[in-house]
Amino acid sequence: MISAHARDSFERIFRQAAEARLPLDAGDLCEIAPLAEAGLGASKDSQVVVLTISSIVFRLLLILRFDEDDSTRAYYLKDTADERHFQEVFLEICNLCCGAMNQALLRYFPDLGMSTPYVLNARCLPHLHELKPSLLSSYSVTLNGTVRLAATVCVCAHAPIDFIADTGALEETSGELELF
Template identity: 75%
Template sequence: MISDHAKESFDRIFRKAAHARLPADGADTCEIALTEEAVTPDASRTSQVVVLTISSIVCRLLLILHFDEDDATRQYYLKEGDERPFREAFLEICNLCCGAMNQELLRYFPDLGMSTPYVLNARCLPYLQELEPGLLSSYSVTLNGTARLGATICVCAHAPVDFVADVSAIEETSGELELF
């Protein structure tokens, strides 16, 4: 069981991480809106998803970022002169976003582990219901008015989860490498 306080906390933690890590530049806008696909995420909006997992003894959180490798998204994340493949650059951003969530969650769950990102076809999204999540929330994310992503937070609890996250503290980090 996931309490209402914990559900609100997961939402605040995601929003803080997304605002901090999904924009390519700190001056870019990042608009996040809860979408109606919270019950059954719409795989028709995007063709691919990046899945990252944060696991603890009491729960498992899946951060799923939906994307299309369209011109707007490619141009947003690959700046002039960037020779990296789009997927490499985008997976790095996704990993940073999940890492920011992991850092916040460590305040409440000291035993966390985080996976490396992997890409799946978006047609797998309806199967999230098979995990019997205690929380399933979907968001639309618009970056600088041009790049559009989706995000889904799926939390499965193995024990009661109840916490209130204080995300008001501002912490400056610059991509540290965390070893497990």
């Protein structure tokens, strides 16, 4: 139900959003590589942040797997004056990444809605096939060689989808709230 062009477009939109929003600083190295399976490398304590973008023709889940280890905490809590908890900061970053995807997809699907992020145990990842996704792509994401995340893009199509995304420039937004 999802054309090869649409698959490529969803993947390019994800990569561009991840490279722009997951690193804290523009100069930070963000390496993204395909993963064979969504749950690869997950420890029993791994968690996932789940965000949803929904339209009339599809539901997209952006799932970001993380371990709240020392390197991840240190990276996302750089500012010692920031008294927020790690999860609060990380959910905000994940929301910005999904928001960038949402903005890019709005050019082709004007009827989108986006959920607030929620956290689950990563043991739910093997059950994604129960959703009968038309597209399921997983990636390892490494920031500055030390922070290791994983991302899964899961798209469940309710109708045929075919589009070619122009990912030439990501719109700069500051994470403003959209009301529906």
